[in-house]
Amino acid sequence: MNAVNHLPTRRIDGPERWGRLDDGRPVHRWILRNAQDMRVEIADLGGSLLSWLAPDRHGRLGEVLLGHASPADYAHGHWYMGALIGRWANRIRDGRFVLDGIPYRVDRNDHGQHLHGGLEGFHRALWQVEPADGGLCLRLHSPDGEGGFPGDLDVEVRYRLHDDGSLSIDYDACCNLPTPINLTAHPYFDLSGNGGGVGEHMLKIAAGHYLAVDAAMIPIACESVAGTPFDFRHPAPLGARLAWPHPQLAIAQGFDHCFVLDGEPGQARPVAELYAPASGRRLSVSTDQPGLQLYTGQHLTGAPDRRGGSYRAGAGLCLEAQAFPNQINSDRAAQVVLRPGARYRQHTVYRLDAV
Known part of the structure; x- marks a missing residue:
């Protein structure tokens, strides 16, 4: 990979061509590094966290995330492996809701329920990616009607790997019509580093x-x-x-x-x-x-x-x-409706260390 941005203790490598989708569009990936030589690999496909190498108590680097081998596995799989999820994370009963008196029906892709943005949610999209502020900035435009959701939605997600071992994920979104929004990231963790599963965690x-x-x-x-x-x-x-x-x-x-x-x-x-x-x-x-x-x-x-x-x-x-x-x-519906002129923001941090 070619270095595209340098910081005193952090580095971003990429983009590297990783493969192609069925329709011929190229898929790329980047690597974030910190002073501990932690390495977080991120793809534009789904904004997915592909890999996170982190030291154990003896300083040995090991993989802490599950992941697939190829873009095709991510594009065709149904496990949401490491992906950004939207425009609605988790489930909506019967894929139905009423917003401002208007009934909507969104994709039903989980035994009659809506799950994780539907058939072509954010996890299947190719995000626009560029280095910014010592990390990666990912952008996505979700058009009106995608998955059944109302309004255009513009989303920005920033990944930053810090020298204390933390990976911060900051979400920002705006819309032109009222729309439900609930975003998240879907990495699978196994901190053992040996693929032994999480039963002893x-x-x-x-x-x-x-x-x-x-x-x-x-x-x-x-x-x-x-x-x-x-x-x-x-x-x-x-x-x-x-x-x-x-x-x-x-x-x-x-x-x-x-x-x-x-x-x-x-x-x-x-x-x-x-x-x-x-x-x-x-x-x-x-x-x-x-x-x-x-x-x-x-x-x-x-x-x-x-x-x-x-x-x-x-x-x-x-x-x-x-x-x-x-x-x-629910009676808390107003808290998950984004309206024109307002912004959705979320801040989540995963921090790894060893004891």
Whole structure:
């Protein structure tokens, strides 16, 4: 790769031609580096986080993200591997909502529900990418009617890899008509660095409540985590919690639930910590969002990996900062409607270190 931007301790390599889509459009990728020689690889396809090499407690670099081998795997897969998600992260019941008295129907791509932006969501788009402010700036125009959503939406996402091991993700969007918006990133983490899965990882989430779901994976109640496998207020081994006999775990075949985060939405605060005892790597998550979706990768079976094989269930997990699933159909709908003249903004940080 050719260096296109230099900072005293950080560097951006790229763009490098990675491959082509079925229609012939080229796909490119970039690498962000910091003073620790951490390396985060990002593609314009889906704005996807392809790779993150980070040191373990002995200083040895290892992969902490799941990923595919080729652009085709990302373009045709349904795992949203490392991608930016929009214009609506998570689910909307029956793919329907009413906004300002007007009924809308959006893509139904998950057993009759809308999921992660629909059939051609942001995860399948080619983003415009350029180095900016020591990181990468990605831009996307989503036209009126795409996926069924109203109004033109212009989105900007900035990735920055800092010398303290943190990857900041800043989102900004504006529109010309009122539209629902709920953006997130969808990286799958395995901090062991050996592909062994996340069963031995320790997880902590600053949340006293979570959203229980029905068979369609749509929230139906806000429940206390106390006395349940959802109580991650203190670090707990993920594998042991998955073994608990709980009806919500049976419905989702694992964790695929949104936690109602402690603290004030709109204010950045620490919300989660993931630790792998085998490697000593620790992931800290902070965000200004109200919710954090924990997904334990139970449907990863058959997803192509980087080496020509495939992942198994539970090979990685997602911690997705976002608004609440189906919030557009709730009494909090106004909080997830972007209107002309206003701006959507989100700030989320994933920080890696080793102890």
